[in-house]
Amino acid sequence: MSPPFYITTPIYYVNARPHLGHAYTTICADVINRYHRMVADDTFFLTGTDEHGDKIMRAAKKESITPREYVNKISSLFRDLWPQLNIENDHFIRTTDPDHMAVVTQVLQKIYDQGDIYFHEYEGKYCFGCERFYTDRELVDGRCPDHETEPETIKESNYFFKMSKYQQWLIDYIKDNPDLIRPERYKNEVLAFLREPLEDLCISRPKSRIKWGINLPFDPDYVTYVWFDALINYISAIGYPEGEKFKRYWPVAQHIVAKDILKPHGIYWPIMLKAAGLPIYKHLNVHGYWNVDESKMSKTIGNVVEPLQLKNVYGLDAFRFFLMRDMVFGLDSSFNEEALVQRINSDLANDLGNLFSRVITMAHKYFKGVVPVMDASVEKEFSLGLSDKAAQSIADYQKAMENFAFHRAMGAIWDLISQMNKYIDVTTPWVLAKSKASRQQLEVVIYNLLEGLRVVAGMIYPVMPETATTMIKHLGLDAEQSFYKISLVKAWKSLTPGIQLPKSITLFPRIELKKKETAEAMETSENALEPPLKPEITIDDFGAIDLRVATVVKAEAIPRAKKLIKLEVDVGEPQYRTLVAGIAASYSPEAMVGKQVVVVANLKPAKLMGIRSQGMVLAASNDSGTIVLSLDKPMPPGTPVR
Numbered sequence: 001m002s003p004p005f006y007i008t009t010p011i012y013y014v015n016a017r018p019h020l021g022h023a024y025t026t027i028c029a030d031v032i033n034r035y036h037r038m039v040a041d042d043t044f045f046l047t048g049t050d051e052h053g054d055k056i057m058r059a060a061k062k063e064s065i066t067p068r069e070y071v072n073k074i075s076s077l078f079r080d081l082w083p084q085l086n087i088e089n090d091h092f093i094r095t096t097d098p099d100h101m102a103v104v105t106q107v108l109q110k111i112y113d114q115g116d117i118y119f120h121e122y123e124g125k126y127c128f129g130c131e132r133f134y135t136d137r138e139l140v141d142g143r144c145p146d147h148e149t150e151p152e153t154i155k156e157s158n159y160f161f162k163m164s165k166y167q168q169w170l171i172d173y174i175k176d177n178p179d180l181i182r183p184e185r186y187k188n189e190v191l192a193f194l195r196e197p198l199e200d201l202c203i204s205r206p207k208s209r210i211k212w213g214i215n216l217p218f219d220p221d222y223v224t225y226v227w228f229d230a231l232i233n234y235i236s237a238i239g240y241p242e243g244e245k246f247k248r249y250w251p252v253a254q255h256i257v258a259k260d261i262l263k264p265h266g267i268y269w270p271i272m273l274k275a276a277g278l279p280i281y282k283h284l285n286v287h288g289y290w291n292v293d294e295s296k297m298s299k300t301i302g303n304v305v306e307p308l309q310l311k312n313v314y315g316l317d318a319f320r321f322f323l324m325r326d327m328v329f330g331l332d333s334s335f336n337e338e339a340l341v342q343r344i345n346s347d348l349a350n351d352l353g354n355l356f357s358r359v360i361t362m363a364h365k366y367f368k369g370v371v372p373v374m375d376a377s378v379e380k381e382f383s384l385g386l387s388d389k390a391a392q393s394i395a396d397y398q399k400a401m402e403n404f405a406f407h408r409a410m411g412a413i414w415d416l417i418s419q420m421n422k423y424i425d426v427t428t429p430w431v432l433a434k435s436k437a438s439r440q441q442l443e444v445v446i447y448n449l450l451e452g453l454r455v456v457a458g459m460i461y462p463v464m465p466e467t468a469t470t471m472i473k474h475l476g477l478d479a480e481q482s483f484y485k486i487s488l489v490k491a492w493k494s495l496t497p498g499i500q501l502p503k504s505i506t507l508f509p510r511i512e513l514k515k516k517e518t519a520e521a522m523e524t525s526e527n528a529l530e531p532p533l534k535p536e537i538t539i540d541d542f543g544a545i546d547l548r549v550a551t552v553v554k555a556e557a558i559p560r561a562k563k564l565i566k567l568e569v570d571v572g573e574p575q576y577r578t579l580v581a582g583i584a585a586s587y588s589p590e591a592m593v594g595k596q597v598v599v600v601a602n603l604k605p606a607k608l609m610g611i612r613s614q615g616m617v618l619a620a621s622n623d624s625g626t627i628v629l630s631l632d633k634p635m636p637p638g639t640p641v642r
């Protein structure tokens, strides 16, 4: 049986909508999971949402709905987003799932029965934003380091988990397993933290303050601290304690988290596992933070990057590639759209895209698109060791992937791409094509290049599955057969001579081409304005129209109304608005979710197909379709448009 592989993401809080940071972690998990499918492991990939606690309760209150309604709504935004980013998780856990709640109760009872949980009156400084007490040492100038607010002094009786008892054990365990927490800088950070005495963890919250949580099995007046509840998802989701999946996958578990939650994963969680008598996870893989133009992404600053918007503008594979190529796993990165465009143009349109179309076009030009046979008498001399270079690139790629060094794995693929370009320059197929005498040499060159493309397609599969599939189809292979399995990728000379290849296509169009097209379209329409201009208005007339930026949160088709889509949009108000837009001929409902549009926010509501539409989406429209106006950079919902 194939070796097991188990990967998890953090379960995301449902107090905010998914953004670039969540998408990055989840795409990393998807890439590593696909890579392990590639090396023929039996994989399990878990993600989900963290739905209890004070934060969630307050967010629900702000929207005047019950916590349950609220968590259902936001959780589904996460759940629905992942397939749109080609993320293939095997399970989506919610901490409000009854199975999960039962496991939390069971683990708490076990640890309580063995005497590792005790009751104690405590006075401490509590940050409501973080939902936890802070020691004076942890505060910065007396303020919470995350929220920069002064914590409140709270006195209450609570249950505590004896973490201090396990401190030395954890230090020894981390030292004995040097790659438990990686990259190394984060292991060192945890060890540095453990040099100071570890305080016991308060694992309860009195119901007088918080009701939205899992009851403590040994005291009905308390609910469980949200982190104690959340961490257990990694075992409850796979059927702790007796489930087959638990037995199979838990011994090889690997987590991916960002540095913000290193402490709960590097300290609380291993100690909880030890106390519960369970083996510790195999690796904790920690990545850095995506900032936006050097500052932290935050709703208040209004620089939150919406993953769907980027996907819609630049294409999914390009977006996934950029994230994997531009961030060094473990370090922080700064996101900006120019860098994204530059990457697409240089690495994807130029290097990969050009090589692909160049080779397929040559195969058509010189061999009518039929995969040539290599003649043994000239094969070695004219291959110039390209298969060895491919083997080296695969080896470097695998080594990088095993270490979560995604940017280096991409580098290894691009090394092969540049070797292939050099191979073309050196062998000059266009010269070989001029003479019948060099026909056999030309066959070797083109066959080798097609093989190189096949290897590249296999290696890009975890990051760009759609592009890999397109390439494989254009190499005349069956994309349904797992072409990405590493044993197949490595098998040089797998292409069957004699197979007819489809015509070449453009894998990645250059980005500024689109702008050029728009400019040309504008030029031609300048002379004949249709329909004619309306009568002049004053600036005051225009000022009466309240235009606002809105983010589409939900979109659905309207039965019996072919042209209309029902949208739920965030206009920065406490409640989302419902709008009906006549855009169904040009957009599917899925394509609208996550888009930022401009709406007339003070238009008198009107009923369309029985739905009350509170405003109107701006769109450009002619005979060929209706295109909504969107923003070329994200802005906070509710921003005025003037």
Ligand code: MSP
Residues within 6 Å of the ligand: 009, 010, 011, 012, 013, 014, 020, 021, 022, 024, 025, 050, 230, 231, 232, 233, 256, 257, 258, 259, 260, 261, 288, 289, 290, 291, 297
């Ligand atoms: N609910 C907890 C996790 C419990 S796991 C048992 C939580 N949720 S969260 O919604 O705040 O998600 C934090 C995680 O989201 C980070 O660890 C990271 O995976 C991802 N990111 C959120 N913002 C990010 C960036 N700006 N950059 C990179 N990743 C970020 O903490």
